[in-house]
Amino acid sequence: MKRPTIADIALRAGVSKVAVSYALNDQPGVSDTTRAAIKAIAEELGWRPNSAARALTGARAQAVGLVVRRPASTLGTEPFFMEFISGIEHVLSDRAYALMLQMVDSEAREMETYRRWWGERRVDGVFLVDLRDGDPRVPAIEALGLPAVVIGPPHTAGSLPAVWSDDAESVRETVRYLTAIGHRRIARVAGPAGLAHTAVRDAALREGCAEAGLAEPEILHTDYTGDKGARAARRLLIAAQRPTAMIFDNDIMAVAALSVAQELGLVIPRDLSVVAWDESPLTQVVRPPLSALARDIPAYGAGAARTLLALLANEPVGNVQEEYARFVPRGSTAAPPA
Numbered sequence: 001m002k003r004p005t006i007a008d009i010a011l012r013a014g015v016s017k018v019a020v021s022y023a024l025n026d027q028p029g030v031s032d033t034t035r036a037a038i039k040a041i042a043e044e045l046g047w048r049p050n051s052a053a054r055a056l057t058g059a060r061a062q063a064v065g066l067v068v069r070r071p072a073s074t075l076g077t078e079p080f081f082m083e084f085i086s087g088i089e090h091v092l093s094d095r096a097y098a099l100m101l102q103m104v105d106s107e108a109r110e111m112e113t114y115r116r117w118w119g120e121r122r123v124d125g126v127f128l129v130d131l132r133d134g135d136p137r138v139p140a141i142e143a144l145g146l147p148a149v150v151i152g153p154p155h156t157a158g159s160l161p162a163v164w165s166d167d168a169e170s171v172r173e174t175v176r177y178l179t180a181i182g183h184r185r186i187a188r189v190a191g192p193a194g195l196a197h198t199a200v201r202d203a204a205l206r207e208g209c210a211e212a213g214l215a216e217p218e219i220l221h222t223d224y225t226g227d228k229g230a231r232a233a234r235r236l237l238i239a240a241q242r243p244t245a246m247i248f249d250n251d252i253m254a255v256a257a258l259s260v261a262q263e264l265g266l267v268i269p270r271d272l273s274v275v276a277w278d279e280s281p282l283t284q285v286v287r288p289p290l291s292a293l294a295r296d297i298p299a300y301g302a303g304a305a306r307t308l309l310a311l312l313a314n315e316p317v318g319n320v321q322e323e324y325a326r327f328v329p330r331g332s333t334a335a336p337p338a
Helices: 006-013 017-024 032-045 051-057 079-094 107-119 137-144 167-180 196-211 226-237 251-263 281-285 297-312
Strands: 063-068 098-103 125-128 148-151 162-164 186-190 219-221 245-248 273-277 291-294 326-328
Touching: 006 017, 006 032, 017 032, 063 079, 063 107, 063 297, 079 098, 079 297, 107 137, 125 137, 125 297, 148 297, 162 297, 167 186, 167 196, 167 245, 167 273, 167 326, 186 196, 186 226, 196 219, 219 226, 226 245, 226 251, 245 251, 251 273, 251 281
Parallel strands: 063 098, 063 125, 125 148, 148 162, 186 219, 186 245, 245 273, 273 291
Antiparallel strands: 291 326
């Protein structure tokens, strides 16, 4: 079946195409009764606005975008993004907004997506994730005039509003707990070194260990996958001075470390304490259940969505600090061997 057009609606309603355009774009020129009748016919016919025509009229797209520069498998293995998206969708659905999601493999393709979406008026604004220090996407988005909200530290956001949580405080709280129960050798298996939040966490761990009088912690950077997390854990655990506690940047890597510990004959938490970031159902179904850094990720996504919608409504918008991830002790952490 061919896609219904404005001409089809005009013929059915017995009015001109101009009248239909006025009605569907909520412009003056038709009566309220005629406007309601035209919209009802459009709904019945399944009419949807053409993106090119919408661009010419300047009408709102009623959609926002999220581009994730990671493998598509990320959504299936890392709960953070699905919970974050669920929070976004909860807010958007109440305002009849849609979320456009695109997975890409390079910065060039990411920027191409933004330009296409904005040029064709497919979105009214976007969320910018996985920020880097001096991120070139920020000035490029600013130059486009594309409304955007940064999900990350404010120092990376330029003139764009940032929605963020204090990752440094999360690390400091974890280090305080681990040192309080006796740990003196703490290591971290982190995400990519280029990410701004990775750098914040790295610095906070070094500062926390220095304040506690501990040696410089070893930090290994990975790609967040279970395979790379397991390799990093193995490298740390076969060292002459292996750590007694390890903090992982996501749950998948922490669970992989449990298998590595078993492979090496180590008992969790007697021989090694393990902490995961963020908490997820996975951290609670493994044995022992994983101590974790927990925060309300859907609420984080909802806060980001409210901020972007406020920006689109031309409301005053500044940086929004969400609650930081708090340490929740479970069965995977205990005092180290004497």
